[in-house]
Amino acid sequence: NAGVTQTPKFRVLKTGQSMTLLCAQDMNHEYMYWYRQDPGMGLRLIHYSVGEGTTAKGEVPDGYNVSRLKKQNFLLGLESAAPSQTSVYFCASSYLLAYEQYFGPGTRLTVT
Amino acid sequence: GQQVMQIPQYQHVQEGEDFTTYCNSSTTLSNIQWYKQRPGGHPVFLIQLVKSGEVKKQKRLTFQFGEAKKNSSLHITATQTTDVGTYFCAGPISSGSARQLTFGSGTQLTVLP
Numbered sequence: 001n002a003g004v005t006q007t008p009k010f011r012v013l014k015t016g017q018s019m020t021l022l023c024a025q026d027m028n029h030e031y032m033y034w035y036r037q038d039p040g041m042g043l044r045l046i047h048y049s050v051g052e053g054t055t056a057k058g059e060v061p062d063g064y065n066v067s068r069l070k071k072q073n074f075l076l077g078l079e080s081a082a083p084s085q086t087s088v089y090f091c092a093s094s095y096l097l098a099y100e101q102y103f104g105p106g107t108r109l110t111v112t
Numbered sequence: 113g114q115q116v117m118q119i120p121q122y123q124h125v126q127e128g129e130d131f132t133t134y135c136n137s138s139t140t141l142s143n144i145q146w147y148k149q150r151p152g153g154h155p156v157f158l159i160q161l162v163k164s165g166e167v168k169k170q171k172r173l174t175f176q177f178g179e180a181k182k183n184s185s186l187h188i189t190a191t192q193t194t195d196v197g198t199y200f201c202a203g204p205i206s207s208g209s210a211r212q213l214t215f216g217s218g219t220q221l222t223v224l225p
Contacts, residue, residue, distance in 0.1 A: 033213075040121065042200060042217040043155065058212060090154055098204035098213040100145065103154040 002026055004104035006091050012110045013081040021076040021107050023091030031094045032074040033058075033101065034066060036087040043090065049074055050097060081111045115139060115205055118216030126224050131188040133219035135201035142204055144177055144184040145213070150197040191223045 004025045013019055023032065030051050035043040045058030047066040055066045063085060065077045074093075078085060088108050092101040115138045125131050135144065143162045147155040159168055161177035161184065168175045172195075174187045188195055198218040205214045 040217060042118075043202075043215040045212050045214075048212070059214075092155075098211050099143075100157045100160060101155075101213065102157070106154050 004091055004093055004102050006089075006104035006107050008107060009105065010108050012112065013078075014112055015082060017081050018077070018079050019081065019109075020078075021089055021091075021109075023074045023076070023093075023104055024072055025074075025091075025093040025102070025104075026072065027093060027095075027102065028071070029093035029095055029102075030071070031097050032068065033092045033094075034064070034074065034076045035090045035092065036060065036085075037090060037106075038087050046076065046089075081109075083111045085109065086111045116201060116203055116214045116216040118201055118219055120219055121217065122220050122222070124222045124224060125191050127193060128190050131191050131195070131221055133186050133199050133201075133221075135184045135186075135203075135216050137182045137203050137205070139205060140181045142181075144181075145202045146175060146184075146186055147200045147202060147215075148197050149200065149218070153197075155200060188221075191221070193223050193225055196221060196223050 007022045033048040034046040044060050049055045049068040052071045067075045088106050090106045091104040094101045117136045145160045146158040149155045165179045166177040172189045176185045198220045200215050200218045202213050202215045204211050
């Protein structure tokens with residue numbers, strides 16, 4: 001079992017560029033989440049999904065879009081990157097909503 | 113904004129000393145979870161507490177859930193260098209019609225050899 005995987009691990013974007021972060025899990029979890037982590041801010045929820053084809057906004061959704069076309073995959077998109085989106089992004093999944101979460105290794109994104 | 117507060121933000125201890133981090137919620141929680149994140153790593157689930165006044169132990173780690181289910185603590189006895197990392201508490205908090213796991217800002221533990 002790979003658990004939760006994320007690609008890419010690192011990325012540098014210029015302001016205005018777009019990109020998609022991919023998260024995959026092999027635990028057959030219904031629930032998946034995207035967080036961003038900034039120094040001193042802990043983990044903040046961007047978007048989450050309660051099942052294939054369904055997504056919902058979290059605490060800081062602006063500037064991001066998500067899609068869950070397959071149960072095992074959860075994509076996070078940045079349509080027009082801004083320096084304020086420089087952060088470490090973690091994907092997570094869980095068997096029950098808001099219960100024990102399994103995190104991926106993270107993507108470190110820098111927007112210049 | 114965040115409704116789960118955690119203190120202290122940083123803690124430096126000598127190896128062998130004890131360490132405690134505290135977590136407070138503005139609302140009653142159905143459960144409290146604790147995660148550990150090693151430097152450069154990702155958060156890893158440690159434990160979940162559900163009952164009022166619950167105490168759980170994992171080797172040198174002791175986790176407590178307050179009687180009112182609004183606060184929690186993690187205590188490490190005789191710290192080791194392997195304990196280095198950031199410890200987060202998290203609780204499910206309702207936001208509108210949804211329930212989200214809200215994380216505290218974490219306590220970064222440094223253990224000096």
